Amino acid sequence: MKTFIIVFSILLMSLSLAACSFGKQQTAPDWAYRFVVWDGDMYRATDETVPDVGKQIGKVEHYSDHESTRVTGVFSNEYRKGTALYKIKDVSTEEAIAVESSEGTYVKLEHLGKYGSKDK
Template sequence: MRSFFALCLVILFIASPIKTMADWAYPFVVWDGYVYVLQDEEVNEIGKEIGHVTKYSDLEGSYSGNFSNAYPRGTKYYEVKEVSSKEAIAVEVSSGTYRVAERGGPYGGNRYAFCDPDSPFFIIGILFVAVFTVVVYFSVRERKND
C-alpha cells in the first residue's frame, strides 16, 4: 500500500506544471489561438467586435483563452476595416481609442495545466484527487477494522 501512495505522489509531482514568473518581452493579446502583438499605431477604421480578453496577467506563464499581458479582462477586440484578421486586429485601449495588434504565431496556451478551469485536464485532475481520496479513506478504514 505504501508503494501505491509513493507512486501517486510521484505521478502528481511529475504531472504538475512548473510556472515561470518573469516579465513579458512585449505587450500582446491572444485571439482565436494566435498571438497579436500590440503596435504603437492607432486605428480609426474598425469593424465589428470579434472578442474580448478573458484572462489577464502581467507575469509570464502559460494561460488559456483570449489572454492578454497588457489589457484587463473585458477589453474588446475588433476587426480592422479592409484588413484580414489573419494580419491584424484592433484592441480598444480606452473609450473610442483603438490600437493595431499584428498577428504573430500560434499561441501554445495552457493546454496541459491542471489548475486552470479552461484546461481540458482540469476535470481529469479533480477526478484523480477524488479517486485518491476515496482509496486512502477505505484503506485507512480497512486497517482500523483489522
C-alpha cells in the same frame, strides 16, 4: 556581555532571513512585448492607432502580468479582462486586429502566428 548577545542575535536573525529568501524570485519577470492571444493566435500590441474598426470579435477573458502564466482562451498581458477586440476594416485577422485601448481609441495588434509556436 549583554551587548555581545544582542548584536549576535541580530546578526543571526539577519542571516536567517537572507537564507530564507535566497533563490526566490522577488518580482515577476517582464514579457518580451505586450500581446493578446485571440482564436489561438498571438498578436503583438503596437503604438499605431486604428481610425476605423469593424465588428467586435471578442473580449479579453484572462489577464496576467506574470510571464509563466499559460492560459487558454482570449488572454492578454497588457489589456484587462473585458477589453474589447475588433476586426480592422479591410484587413484580414491573419494580418492584424484592433483593441480598444481607451474609450473610442483603438490600437493595432500585429499577427505573429499560433500561440505557443516557436516561430515568434
